[in-house]
Amino acid sequence: MLLTYKGHRTGRPFTVPIGYFDWDSGTVLAMSSQLGWIPSMRQGSAVRLRIRGQDHAAVPTVAENPEEVAALLGEFGRAQRAQGRQGADARPPRRTTHRRRQCRRWAGRLTGPDRLPTGPNNPERQSLTMANLLILGGTGRTGIHVLNEAAQRGHRVRALVRNPDTVQAPAGVELIQGTPASIDDLRKAARGTQAVISTLNNSRASDNPWAKPVSPPMFMTDATRNTLTVMGEQNIRRIVVTSAQGAGDDWTRINPVIKALTKALIKVSNLKASYDDHAGVDQLLRASDVDWTLARAVALTDKPISGPTRAAEAGSEKPGAQINRADLARFLLDTLEEDTWIRKTPLVWNARG
Structure with a gap:
């Protein structure tokens, strides 16, 4: 409604x-x-x-x-x-x-003075419908799935992108030129929207852990700080952000052996910049007064949509090993529409596959 x-x-x-x-x-x-x-x-x-x-x-x-x-x-x-x-x-x-x-x-x-369309068997009666969404990171490998999924669900979607001419966006998606590193660009892009989905990442030249960082240092943290400022100015209450397994306070639910190996890899590779950036985002959201969700993805893949996802908080379930980007996009939209996982950090994985 x-x-x-x-x-x-x-x-x-x-x-x-x-x-x-x-x-x-x-x-x-x-x-x-x-x-x-x-x-x-x-x-x-x-x-x-x-x-x-x-x-x-x-x-x-x-x-x-x-x-x-x-x-x-x-x-x-x-x-x-x-x-x-x-x-x-x-x-x-x-x-x-x-x-x-x-x-x-x-x-x-x-x-109301007129009859409202209600009914005990109506499956939509407890759901949320979003009118206008702002997508950050919409040109990335996960973000493009969010654009497609949101457009298919009938949302009015706006994406802040560096170069609109190079983006093959779904029909109806409004592309705004700019960067979340600029608060003025964010103010322009956020005007009239009711919620934000961010799939921003601290990118490297390739998936190789030792690949050279491409994004500026603490890019996600600075962009999140700008986003929260604009949300406060424009009375936007809801944001859903992608994160990574092991980021922020997530170490508490990782197997000790895997934790030691992962920390060693992060320490000697360029993964450290990304994890430091995720931790900065984590701290900013927890200190804010907005209704945030940090969706921590396990290993991401580019496989086709493979079915239902699972989500759980720290220590409640043993997660699967991976999630494909299309399924993660569906989870982000479901979380936003259904108003779930408010101020929580669910770990998200594919239930099968």
Whole structure:
């Protein structure tokens, strides 16, 4: 669902994606950890909802503190039971604590004058739909798959690239000339977008660990710092970033023997520049107040799409050995659309193959 509201300070319209649950024929329940637009809805000002391609006018009732949220969820649960819904449909959504703010997620009831397209068997009822995406690193070996996958899913996609004339982008993808190393280029590219996917990498001349670095030192870190600054300026809350197994705090879940061998290789090769850069990105995201996801990929391959991916946090599962880039792109889009792995660092691999 897309929610469009007017900013309480500027009066300008803003559109944000948000998950929702059916309430009845004229009401939906929305929950989110993104708090930036709450002041604009506290007074019950009219908003617009876009649900499965249809626009609807609605009036929000917002609950923010834990007691209000609990009361609203309780009312929702009673309404579901009264309508005779069974199983998961008869239970209110689970409340969760959001680490970025010392409060519960907010919940809101949005009631429209017309019938909202709801239904207990609708598979889309708890999903997110993104309107405008900014892709960084879209010309890379993983990034090009993200561009293709996002375009196929019907998103409006914008990519910041050095030379648009050399990029064979899917139809409908808007190419903006520039580099994430320039904050002004990022400001231009991010204008009007709701989320960011970054597949930037600290490149070498080849995959050989001793190959000469091509990217400037700490390129990803500097680009991420610029991106977070622009996101704050333009009220963009969501970012999904690719990372690597063993980067940042990931050493804790690696087999001790493999860890020792990998660290030795990093120390004597040019891999060190890349891992230092990944660690810088890790630190910046953890210190930020945005809704980030760091997707740590195992060894990347260029094989065709091979099926389902698996993702897990530190120590919970033994990962597979590889993931192909097309499947990783699908995981990044799924994570963004479904609003999962918020402020987490899942390791991602192919379940088979």
